[in-house]
Amino acid sequence: MIGIIDYDAGNLKSVQKALSYIGQESVVTREFRELLTADKVILPGVGAFGVAMEQLKKFELDKVIRELAERQVPFLGICLGMHLLFDGSQENSGVEGLGLLPGEILRIPEGPGLKIPHIGWNSLTLSGNSRLFAGFPGQPYVYFVHSYYLKARDASIVAATTEYGILVHAAVERGNLFACQFHPEKSSETGLAILRNFAATGGVS
Numbered sequence: 001m002i003g004i005i006d007y008d009a010g011n012l013k014s015v016q017k018a019l020s021y022i023g024q025e026s027v028v029t030r031e032f033r034e035l036l037t038a039d040k041v042i043l044p045g046v047g048a049f050g051v052a053m054e055q056l057k058k059f060e061l062d063k064v065i066r067e068l069a070e071r072q073v074p075f076l077g078i079c080l081g082m083h084l085l086f087d088g089s090q091e092n093s094g095v096e097g098l099g100l101l102p103g104e105i106l107r108i109p110e111g112p113g114l115k116i117p118h119i120g121w122n123s124l125t126l127s128g129n130s131r132l133f134a135g136f137p138g139q140p141y142v143y144f145v146h147s148y149y150l151k152a153r154d155a156s157i158v159a160a161t162t163e164y165g166i167l168v169h170a171a172v173e174r175g176n177l178f179a180c181q182f183h184p185e186k187s188s189e190t191g192l193a194i195l196r197n198f199a200a201t202g203g204v205s
Contacts, residue, residue, distance in 0.1 A: 001037075001038050002027075002199065003026070003035045004016055004019075005042070005061060007030060007052065007056050008055055009045035009046060009047050009055060010045065010046045011078075011183075013028070014185045015044045018191070018195055024199050030061060032060075035068065036064065036068065036071075039073075041065075041074070041075050041076070042077075043077045043078065044079065044081050044185075045077075045081040046079060048091060049084070049088075049097070049105065050091065050095040052084055053095055056084065065100070069177060072175060074176045074178070074198065076178045076180070078183060078185070079180075081179070082172075083097065086101050086105055086150065088104060089148060090104070090105060090106050091147075101152070101154075101157060101172060101179070103151055103154070103172075104150075105151075106150075108148065108149055108164060108166065111165040116147050117145060119144065120143070121143055122142065122144055123139040123140065124141075124142060124160040124182075126139070126140075130160070130173050133171070133194065135193075136190075141187075142182040142184065142190055143182055143183050144181060145183065149181060150168070150181060156174075157172045159171040168181060178201075
């Protein structure tokens with residue numbers, strides 16, 4: 001069973017639908033017991049960083065997420081769910097993130113020909129040693145919707161990058177903690193393959 005964290009941040013049903021399509025049973029929940037007994041957990045999300053952190057704390061889901069990380073339960077953050085795993089965001093200065101991974105969330109800088117938010121398909125450059133992208137050839141295309149991007153402080157956790165005026169750390173991986181800026185649930189067969197890889201992850205020491 002894959003737990004999908006419900007903290008009123010949207011985009012939950014599309015993730016659940018994608019998991020169902022690849023044959024994975026899931027539950028959308030904010031119940032501690034269900035999340036802590038799940039085989040794997042996903043934190044999706046769209047919206048503002050500060051509001052999302054407020055919601056996580058309101059339901060005490062920040063504590064659950066930290067416990068899941070300590071237990072090394074395979075965990076995937078998607079889009080805003082990725083941002084929340086880091087230290088903070090320029091979107092809401094002074095609001096602390098979960099701090100499970102080292103890095104900051106920055107606003108995409110204005111530039112010629114760039115539209116913000118960045119909406120559309122971009123190719124990924126893979127690091128070559130990620131379980132999330134195991135078996136992927138070449139530079140796969142995935143679907144983005146974002147105005148802010150990750151700048152990780154530890155290059156070793158970066159699993160994939162893309163270019164949109166600047167270098168975007170598009171996916172990260174450390175132990176059983178995974179995260180991606182793009183939306184695998186909206187990225188066609190490539191995205192489904194990524195979700196299959198996540199569903200196939202087991203424990204690491």
